[in-house]
Amino acid sequence: MTSRSDLTRTALLAASLGLVGCGLERPPDPPPFDCAQIDRAEERFPDLCGPDAGPVDAGLDDVTVTDDAGVIDDGGRATEDAP
Amino acid sequence: MMRQTWLALVLWMGLGGALARAQESSLPTPEAPAGEAPRDPDDADTARDEDAELESLLQESVVSTAARSAQRSSDAPATSYTISARELEMFGIRTVDEALSYLGVGFYITRPRDYETGIDVGVSGLLQRDGGRHILVMVDGHIMNSQDTGTVSPHEGLGVPLEAIDYVEVMLGAGSVAYGSNAMVAVINVVTRHASRGTQIHGVAELGLASPSGYDGQPGGGLPQERVGLRYRLGVGLSTAFRLFGSPADLTVRGEWVEDINNSYGITPTAQDDFSLRPGETAWGGTATHTMTAPAAIARLRVGDFQLRVLANQYTRGIPLSGAFVDPWSRELRESLRGELRHDASLSPEVSLGTRFYADYTRFSERTSYRLDYWCVPGQVDGCNFELGSAGRSAGLEQVLRVDWTLDGRFASTLGYDVRGRDMTARPADYYDVITGEPSLVQATPYVHRVTVLGAVFAQQIVRPIDWLTLNLGARLDVDSSFGARVSPRAAAVLTPLDHTSIRASYAEAFRTPTSYELGQYDPTYQISALSLRPEVVRTVELEWQQGIDWVTFSLRGFASFYEDFIASREATEAEHAAAVARGEVSPTSMAEFFVRNDNLASLRTFGGTASVSMRPTPGLTLAGSFMLADTRAGDDRIPIMPLWSGNARIAYELSPNGASFALAAIFAGSRIAYSSFSLVRQVELGEQLDLRLTFTSPLDFVPGLHVRASVSYSLNGRLPYLINGPIDAYPDAPPLYTPVTSPLFGFVGLRYDLPL
Numbered sequence: 079m080t081s082r083s084d085l086t087r088t089a090l091l092a093a094s095l096g097l098v099g100c101g102l103e104r105p106p107d108p109p110p111f112d113c114a115q116i117d118r119a120e121e122r123f124p125d126l127c128g129p130d131a132g133p134v135d136a137g138l139d140d141v142t143v144t145d146d147a148g149v150i151d152d153g154g155r156a157t158e159d160a161p
Numbered sequence: 162m163m164r165q166t167w168l169a170l171v172l173w174m175g176l177g178g179a180l181a182r183a184q185e186s187s188l189p190t191p192e193a194p195a196g197e198a199p200r201d202p203d204d205a206d207t208a209r210d211e212d213a214e215l216e217s218l219l220q221e222s223v224v225s226t227a228a229r230s231a232q233r234s235s236d237a238p239a240t241s242y243t244i245s246a247r248e249l250e251m252f253g254i255r256t257v258d259e260a261l262s263y264l265g266v267g268f269y270i271t272r273p274r275d276y277e278t279g280i281d282v283g284v285s286g287l288l289q290r291d292g293g294r295h296i297l298v299m300v301d302g303h304i305m306n307s308q309d310t311g312t313v314s315p316h317e318g319l320g321v322p323l324e325a326i327d328y329v330e331v332m333l334g335a336g337s338v339a340y341g342s343n344a345m346v347a348v349i350n351v352v353t354r355h356a357s358r359g360t361q362i363h364g365v366a367e368l369g370l371a372s373p374s375g376y377d378g379q380p381g382g383g384l385p386q387e388r389v390g391l392r393y394r395l396g397v398g399l400s401t402a403f404r405l406f407g408s409p410a411d412l413t414v415r416g417e418w419v420e421d422i423n424n425s426y427g428i429t430p431t432a433q434d435d436f437s438l439r440p441g442e443t444a445w446g447g448t449a450t451h452t453m454t455a456p457a458a459i460a461r462l463r464v465g466d467f468q469l470r471v472l473a474n475q476y477t478r479g480i481p482l483s484g485a486f487v488d489p490w491s492r493e494l495r496e497s498l499r500g501e502l503r504h505d506a507s508l509s510p511e512v513s514l515g516t517r518f519y520a521d522y523t524r525f526s527e528r529t530s531y532r533l534d535y536w537c538v539p540g541q542v543d544g545c546n547f548e549l550g551s552a553g554r555s556a557g558l559e560q561v562l563r564v565d566w567t568l569d570g571r572f573a574s575t576l577g578y579d580v581r582g583r584d585m586t587a588r589p590a591d592y593y594d595v596i597t598g599e600p601s602l603v604q605a606t607p608y609v610h611r612v613t614v615l616g617a618v619f620a621q622q623i624v625r626p627i628d629w630l631t632l633n634l635g636a637r638l639d640v641d642s643s644f645g646a647r648v649s650p651r652a653a654a655v656l657t658p659l660d661h662t663s664i665r666a667s668y669a670e671a672f673r674t675p676t677s678y679e680l681g682q683y684d685p686t687y688q689i690s691a692l693s694l695r696p697e698v699v700r701t702v703e704l705e706w707q708q709g710i711d712w713v714t715f716s717l718r719g720f721a722s723f724y725e726d727f728i729a730s731r732e733a734t735e736a737e738h739a740a741a742v743a744r745g746e747v748s749p750t751s752m753a754e755f756f757v758r759n760d761n762l763a764s765l766r767t768f769g770g771t772a773s774v775s776m777r778p779t780p781g782l783t784l785a786g787s788f789m790l791a792d793t794r795a796g797d798d799r800i801p802i803m804p805l806w807s808g809n810a811r812i813a814y815e816l817s818p819n820g821a822s823f824a825l826a827a828i829f830a831g832s833r834i835a836y837s838s839f840s841l842v843r844q845v846e847l848g849e850q851l852d853l854r855l856t857f858t859s860p861l862d863f864v865p866g867l868h869v870r871a872s873v874s875y876s877l878n879g880r881l882p883y884l885i886n887g888p889i890d891a892y893p894d895a896p897p898l899y900t901p902v903t904s905p906l907f908g909f910v911g912l913r914y915d916l917p918l
Contacts, residue, residue: 100522101552102552105606107605117597122540122541
């Protein structure tokens with residue numbers, strides 16, 4: 079006969095295992111940056127793919143976040159109060 | 162971190178085994194009645210039946226949230242009251258937040274339904290755009306605040322079918338001494354029904370219609386593409402009592418589906434170039450609509466002293482007024498699955514032990530769509546679809562030992578502990594190209610995974626040295642890997658010099674843990690993570706006088722609250738930006754001056770008071786109401802949204818007990834400073850608020866068990882104190898554009914059927 083102790087342990091284990099595998103997945107990293115593979119690359123990445131762009135060295139280090147980005151007061155966008 | 166998690170699991174297993182052994186040796190006696198051996202206040206059970214009898218004898222509420230043991234509301238160490246299921250029905254209440262607004266004391270609640278929060282809950286003068294983080298909401302003692310974000314939505318998103326609610330108990334003031342984090346201004350415990358005898362099936366069907374509204378926030382308007390709102394609610398349930406393995410058992414299951422295809426409402430079009438316009442659009446605004454869907458289910462099985470509870474819900478609503486106007490991408494989603502195994506043991510007439518093992522899964526995401534490239538990551542020149550989200554998993558064990566040394570409540574002790582493990586995974590800033598749907602091609606999408614552990618011990622001592630004086634002293638120590646340690650003390654003295662006269666003085670401290678989301682959230686376009694934050698803290702002193710005179714009872718309460726270390730956003734320093742670059746959160750070529758981070762910044766103080774009265778001059782007639790006057794300031798500045806004064810009033814007449822009833826309820830509030838997320842908008846005040854609700858209920862005698870309820874509501878001021886647009890220095894004459902009350906005029910009719918088998 080199953081004891082209360084066993085039942086309790088089984089319940090604890092079931093509840094704990096139930097938590098596994100429900101998290102959000104880690105998003106994949108961006109693919110290697112290649113102007114030739116990007117639609118309208120010249121328009122979308124003028125610094126990297128435009129006529130005046132230098133040698134393409136993919137990714138983060140060569141990308142400039144625009145001066146307009148990151149305005150604190152964004153007229154309805156979530157900032158500090160978003161959960 | 163993995164090692165910590167497994168260590169915590171092993172610890173739980175060991176404790177569970179030890180607990181089970183203790184249970185085997187304990188006396189299998191049922192709960193002791195209120196006022197004798199203390200019981201678990203989180204449990205509806207037969208206790209509510211006992212409480213109802215006791216309440217009728219005492220002519221006042223029996224409450225259990227403030228002290229975690231049953232006592233008269235006039236003896237409680239904090240202002241406490243209950244709202245019964247009968248009141249919910251009689252006043253046409255559809256959600257817990259409506260109950261608190263129309264029937265509660267000390268609450269002021271708004272539903273902006275915007276991007277930042279769907280609902281803002283103000284209590285005792287404090288109202289923040291915080292997603293409910295400063296209140297603690299429980300269902301049968303189970304914490305409903307998300308463990309990864311701290312937020313809770315006491316509207317349709319709470320996830321409790323309306324007919325499952327037996328009563329709502331509210332404790333105002335600091336409650337961390339009993340419950341830990343989030344219980345800063347109020348604790349709300351929704352207690353659900355249970356099966357007492359036999360078997361019943363339940364059904365409910367409600368259908369509502371809402372008038373379209375115009376640019377002025379009033380019903381009608383004749384806008385193009387306007388529509389009448391349709392809202393329906395369907396619920397089913399089963400409750401049955403039986404015997405299982407030789408023990409009394411009962412099973413209660415209820416499910417509900419709510420869908421709101423909202424009426425159209427007018428938003429005055431604006432042609433300003435900083436609004437997101439889709440190709441072909443020349444102005445932002447026009448006729449807005451949205452939908453909301455909220456299925457929920459709750460189940461409880463009790464066998465002897467054991468109980469198993471499961472709650473599940475999903476809540477989805479459109480967000481038509483953020484980013485692009487009425488964009489189908491923009492919506493809020495909340496989902497949860499919660500479970501709890503509980504055991505209540507009476508070890509002796511004096512001693513009881515309550516044990517809860519609980520586990521929660523919650524998921525949250527919000528989306529909006531931007532057509533201005535500067536809201537998006539580089540390369541998304543046509544705009545972007547933005548989404549933030551998180552998933553929280555938590556599990557814990559709580560045990561509470563109660564000892565009533567003298568069996569009359571004169572000297573009663575409570576000891577307990579709570580251990581909890583929490584896991585959060587979050588994607589706080591996913592940007593997808595609005596044309597191609599691609600994520601950023603140059604920037605890694607933010608991802609955060611945090612595991613945190615909480616351990617807490619708490620103790621409370623009730624001493625009644627003489628008949629007219631009750632002292633309540635308690636403290637709780639929370640040790641949390643999110644911030645360190647925090648002690649939350651409370652001291653209360655209750656004088657009862659005369660029958661039906663009670664005077665209470667109390668001091669209490671409470672806190673709110675910085676959540677994993679607040680610590681870890683970052684966005685490559687404007688925000689770096691905080692990594693380290695202190696808990697928010699409140700210190701509150703209160704003085705309350707409660708008086709009953711024949712058919713009138715009233716309460717006067719004054720309070721002063723001092724809040725410190727509120728978490729808000731500030732500009733990041735160059736050093737902090739450089740550290741974020743090193744962590745890979747943001748681009749090294751981004752500029753520090755455009756980045757913000759969370760920090761402990763704000764200090765607030767509130768001086769205020771509440772008054773409430775309830776009168777029953779003749780059988781069946783009830784007149785009641787409450788009024789709150791509270792001045793909250795940050796420095797010399799009043800905080801926005803929260804009015805200086807607010808309250809509610811109601812009158813109801815029952816033709817016979819539980820028979821037909823007519824009820825009229827009102828919410829009123831003074832002018833409010835309108836909130837704008839754009840700091841350059843000049844301060845404007847929105848005028849007074851008055852909402853009215855008229856409800857008729859009646860049993861339909863030709864079918865036993867069948868009840869009808871019909872209600873109509875009207876908001877005289879069709880606007881909410883949230884600015885979509887407003888005057889700035891460049892456009893000083895621009896009229897303020899307020900967020901509208903989405904349904905200023907609506908009504909519904911419903912049938913409820915309780916069929917005994």
